[in-house]
Amino acid sequence: MPLDQTTRRKADIEILPSACPHDCPSTCALEVERLDARTIGRVRGARDNTYTSGVVCAKVGRYAERVHHPGRLTTPLRRVGAKGVGMAAFRPLSWDDALDEVAHRLQRAAERYGPETVWPYFYAGTMGLVQRDGIERLRHVMRYSRQHSTICVGLSDVGWMAGAGFKRGTDAREIGPHSDLVVVWGGNPVHTQVNLMHHIAQARKARGAPLVVVDPYRGGTAEQADIHLMLRPGTDGALACAVMHVLFKEGFADRDYLARYTDVPAELEAHLKTRTPEWASAITGLSVESIVDFARLYGRTKRSYIRIGYGFTRSRNGAQQMHAVSCLPAVTGAWKYPGGGALYGQTGLYPIDKTLIMGLDALDRSVRLLDQSRIGPILCGDARDLGDGPPITALFIQNTNPVTVCPEGNKVREGFARDDLFVCVHEQFMTETAAMADIVLPATTFLEHDDFYTASGHTHFQVTRRVIEPVGESRCNHDVLCALAKRLGARHPGFEMTTWELMDATLRASGLPDVETAWRMRWIDCALSFEEMHFLNGFGHADGKFHFKADWQALGPDGARMSAMPDHLAVIDTATPERPFRLVAAPSRSFLNTSFTETPSSRQREGRPTILVHPEDCRDLGLAEGARARLGNERGAIVAPVRPFDGVQRGVVVVEGVWPNGAFEDGKGINSLTSADPGYPRGGAVFHDTAVWLRPA
DSSP: OOGGGTOEEETTEEEEEEEOOSOTTTOOEEEEEEEETTEEEEEEEOTTSTTTTTOOOHHHHTTHHHHTOTTOOOSOEEEOSOTTOOGGGEEEOOHHHHHHHHHHHHHHHHHHHOGGGEEEEEOSSSOSHHHHHHHHHHHHHHTOOEEEOOSSSHHHHHHHHHHTSSSOOSOGGGHHHHOSEEEEESOOHHHHOHHHHHHHHHHHHHHOOOEEEEOSBOOHHHHTOSEEEOOOTTOHHHHHHHHHHHHHHTTOSOHHHHHHHBSOHHHHHHHHTTOOHHHHHHHHOOOHHHHHHHHHHHHHOSSEEEEEOSGGGSSTTHHHHHHHHHTHHHHHTGGGSTTOEEESOOGGGOOOOOHHHHTGGGOOTTSOEEEGGGHHHHHTTOHHHHTTSOOOOEEEEESOOHHHHSSSHHHHHHHHTOTTOEEEEEESSOOTTGGGOSEEEEBOOGGGSOEEEOOSSSOEEEEEOOSSOOSTTOBOHHHHHHHHHHHHTOOOGGGGSOHHHHHHHHHHHTTSOOHHHHHHHOEEEOOOOHHHHTTTTOOSSTTOSBOSSOOHHHHOTTGGGSOSSSOOOOOSOOOOSSSOEEEEOOOOSSOBTTBTTTOHHHHHHHOSOOEEEOHHHHHHHTOOTTOEEEEEETTEEEEEEEEEOSSBOTTEEEEOSOOOGGGSTTSOOGGGTSOOOOOTTTOOOOTTOEEEEEEEO
């Protein structure tokens, strides 16, 4: 749509378009109030975008708090004091001096140990393709250690692709007008994807569609559900198998669909004969009746939509669980109907050629690959990760806060505390990772730079220009990478372009409109035909069929340890007498990972880190509301107050939000307890697969 229809004035306030980078399922189209060249007001969801539909989460609606926060970094800093102290340990320096020092330290490390001693480390604090992924171009040209990006979708992607073969699914915009049943499995969109709730609300109002939530605890979405299946963490695969058992046994399986579109339906049916509701009840903690009732509801509802989340895949058996859940619409043939089928993610829709952005033409796969989730063991010299290569002696970090967010947090902090480790962090705030750095560079927010965005939960590709001038001396990721590349002698066409030029060249190489045209359109809908989105022209395997029988060995080195057929893979961190509780480290409503933990309104709403414990477990442990408790395992322990909460099964505890370590009484956060073990078959963070003990502090 033309820009003059979306840029308008309200009194003396300009309303400018943008897109939110903080939540990949939503990637909301935005309308931003610009009060002047350096100041924003309110942020709203774009009303004319058919997915965002004017909806935006409260934390982004108050984004002015974050952009104009007094704690924003505004100048480069050099550490002159102890690591971990914060701003008091740093002194300002010029950009030229800062970049010179960073380049010198990276060169010196590479000269001593070889280029693999340098590890550019990043993730998705900035979701745009240029500002997020450009660090890969520097890595590949310089032959620095590669990164296996496992924090978010390493397990869920593999699990979905094992069955469907393409990363796409039923458009969420079909829910409101067409779905007669909505199942939210393994997610809490009230906290993490509020736009989805808008479309679900439409289906509930217009079609009387029940909402079923499958989640280990009663979060914001489960509170709104008609049915909440509150199972034990890590047991979703067992539930899915028992549901399929009932579907076959009671005649709900669409045998014509199965014969045409799936690989081994008879073998699946035979396999499931022993995966009864009674079997699943013992594993999940759900009643047999609740499993059977859900299976019947799902089976008799042709237009059933499953929105599959990420949460339940963050477990050692996460890929196996994803595959099992993704089999359900193939058994009933729900894919045939408007509003039927499932959605995990849509990123396979976008035809973006990332060669220029990521420097893929310089990629050498013989260069060492390191698992980002295992940064703690890696920095502590674990030979299983480093192999015959050198230690990591230099880190360059963008878009992430590993000292807070990564598993085995005590090892992460130990690794960052090494005297021989040089760290440069490019950040917006003095995070706990930045506080451990030698050089800190001030970064722009998404409203202060150009970029373009794909999404996971919808089908729109969005191009944005900066809305305001950068705060202080902050610079965008692309400009910093280009300046470093010049000093390091890294040659690549992408380093010679502005952000806008790089975006334009990428879009032209991808067969899309030029960047100016795409920006004026605001978004390009990449949705395919109904037949393609519902896999009626075939799934993404060579035979065109959905695969109940997964070829895990082709997908990862630990595939031989998995079940080819959908199943409960019993490799989780099972509760024991010594560690009788299972921990869920769930997202909070007002934070997004560690973003917004510095925003006053978000901190005020969340209050303080709290351990949610079943009232009967509290009684047995002698823990009253507000009592200090210690939660721990062999990796560490944290101290936080308890709140009795009947929205979990006995033996399950929940701590919402990735709070800074410093928000806890003894300075150790929730990821002190989580494991850096890789999930099956090829890695992935297992944040929700943790056995712990709980006792009064």
